[in-house]
Amino acid sequence: MIAFVLSRLLQSAVVMVAVAVIAFFLFRYVGDPVLAMTGQETSREDQERLRTQLGLNDPLVVQVFRFLGRGVSGDFGISYRQRRPVTEMLVERLPATLELSVVSALFALAVGIPMGVYSALRRDTWLSRVFQVVSLIGISLPPFLVGILLIFVFAVLLGWLPSSGRGEVVSLGWWTTGFLTLSGLQALLLPALTLGLYQMTLLMRLVRSEMLEVLRTDYVKFARARGLTDRTVHFGHALRNTLVPVITVTALQLGSVIAFAVITETVFQWPGMGYQFIQAVASVDVPVMAAYLVMVGFIFVTINLSADLLYYGVDPRLRLERTVIGGQADRGA
Amino acid sequence: MSWRVGRWHRLRESEIGYSLRRSPLTVFAAMVTLAFAVAAIAAPLLAPHNPYDLASLSLVDALTPPRWDAKGKSEYLLGTDDQGRDVLSTIIYGARLSLAVGATSVLLAASLGVTLGLVSGYVGGRADAVMMRIADVQMSFPAILIALLIDGVLRGVLPLQTSDDLAIVVIILAIGLSTWPQYARTVRASTMVERAKDYVKAAQLIGRHSAAILAHHVLPNVMGPVLVIATIQLAVAIILEATLSFLGVGIPPTTPSLGTMLRIGNNFMFSGQWWIIAFPGVALAMLVLSVNLLGDWLRDVLNPKLR
């Protein structure tokens, strides 16, 4: 158990460092930091002086370590466009993205799993077919198109919900939340729905196909042969076994949510990190891009690690310390 | 005459034909995709205007509603956008651009992925382990993020006044480089299976070059799943392109694709010029849905387990 955890931690650390190094090269070599900061008017000598001051003429290894060191302490430099510390900018936008992501993930789980279970158990009902169609649409339509559609219907035509922004937010320390105001919640609804739809369909399809597989296994057959009630067979056995891979995939999905948040935030002009990232890409604001990369990398690595540990906890087959009963050591069979 | 009838009959009665006939939805999807493909190839012949020819645009006609509206004009069936481009023609040309970019990216990703997969599976050892680790890590990030990153980096690296042709190259590279791992993984697995087989050992004994063995013997045998992946990835590529264009970092508005049209139209949603976003939106949705349906169906037909 310890060995497993340690090895996974080590792997995660390696990936993190790799991501950070890539971010460094991004930062350092995409465009010229000095030019971006000073513009055309500064003289050559002043540019050179600035270059040395910033440590851009130091040996590469030194620069990498300095970057890593600063990164660990949370310093990602100054944004080219906004002339503010990048970290400050990111932290400002973090709550918006997190609230959106979490709400949409919860929505996806709450709707997607039951839909998947239903369409696996009752394959030939019309509701099942409706779910199939919905899932096909959900998985085909690009998220931004869904967002536009929702805006069109609910904001333009019906005028019920806002089409952009976060509504009123309440500050709790350094966190800002939209949960506590009506306008905040209203503004959250459409973006969460957009972000959640794709996840929901993925989840539904996954649960359905996993469950269909499980329903065909020998242990389900044996469970039926033992005369266990349908409820026990479907939920106690089939669903339980289905959820094991589903959990890991869902956990991994959480990472994708961060990514799709980029799109959704742009469509709804939601003031989160994703929207910030897009603006940075469009204006080639490299420090922001690099910082976003490192942070996303960190989130992904953490999520993957947690998912692995979770899987380990749930599936007893992975805990292989106990000796096999009835093997060579035991007499007979 | 009779042998022709025979072949058609055999096709209809085969597994594929049977499966296709069973599902009218898939037939519909196939028709739609075919229609788009035809329209895309024959764009100059079909479209009433050429929206990419900047000289032909007249700003006077900008923001005209569709023909059936009171203020519409007869030569612009679905209205015009803010630059005076005919929406219908832009849809046709845009679909063509989207399909072209999508197909090229798939080709790029497939070539890269298949080659790396072949090498990785054949050579094994350290190189294989490293390559697959990279593929795994990249696969654990969503393609859109990687594509965005590559897009951003390339824009930063290229000179400031990038021409629009370069923008298209940038987006093809971004999409292609973000989707290669799928192919690599699958091909690597198949290659490892094939490598253990006798015909490969025989070829090695004769003394043929590894590259030749890979190209002539192994490659044909691993191509099956690659085609299935490629079809599905085509839909993915189209969506990626549309998304990147919508976000403003894809195809620029001078030669708009469907995604770019949506970006433009987004600004006019609230001011009443709904047609700029509605029609391209529907077109994109139909295109993507049909390609997806076809990909799904193809996967079901070629997968013996699901029968």
Next chain:
Amino acid sequence: MTTQSILAVEGLRVEFLTRRGPLVAVDDVSLQVQAGEVLGVVGESGAGKSVMGAAIIGLLEPPGRITGGCVRLEGRRIDDLPNGEMRKIRGKSIGAVFQDPLTSLNPLYTVGRQLVETIRTHTDMTAGQARGRAVQLLGQVGIPEPMARFNAYPHEFSGGMRQRVVIAIALCVKPRLVIADEPTTALDVSIQAQITALLKRLCREQGSAVLLITHDMGVIAETADRVAVMYAGRVVEVGSVFEVAKNPRHPYTQGLMASIPRVGRKVQRLIQIPGAMPRIGNVPEGCAFHPRCPQVLERCRKDRPVVTRSGGIETTCWLYADSEPHG
């Protein structure tokens, strides 16, 4: 007046409905099993033995359907029961043991839990009582330290031990009939004998009837009292194991017996029956075996043979049709 059989299968017919039309997997099969008796059903893969077993216990997967005949358990018809009724019978009156014990048990639950849930589904025992009974059962099937092993997971047992657990679960509420479908095929040869002996002993003690399905004549010889030989979905010969093995009547059975190499007798080549058993949907007219039969008659090609009984063996073959036709 014979005592009522526990299991009576009469003229059972099972078809699979495919788009190419119905395919017959079990064709007019009749057999009986008495209390305390082990009836072996032997035949090659594809002969329809497992399909018949699934049909009896009511677990036929669609597109398979029973399209003829009936199945009686202690006189009562069970093949046409609604699913709810059948579920009560399964586990309680009919126990099942399948081929692969690793996949028969849910890997995420302890063996104790799976035993207890079966016990409590069919009886009114409390959790404590059921647990006690479960531990007792584990001991009866030969699991060492049953109390400790109660909380173990399936993957922690060896193959033979797992099958013992499966047997314990199948027999936990003392079913009248036990269907064992290839129970030892996935196990080491050295373990096979122990498992079959265990199964036989327990069933005899409980007075259950056993339907033992296998392709292995050796297992039949060791364990079964009577044997039914199946070919292409039909029963060709039924009789006591001793009689059938010593004096097989049907040419197919003769071929089967001859092809078993015997210890101590040297042979130049293994004897095979030339040709192959017809696949489902490709069964020839008349007698299914006639294309490969060394003693084929003209009649065999056109008419399906009827059952004739002689010396305690029922044979479905035209060669014996002139002696005492079956009533």
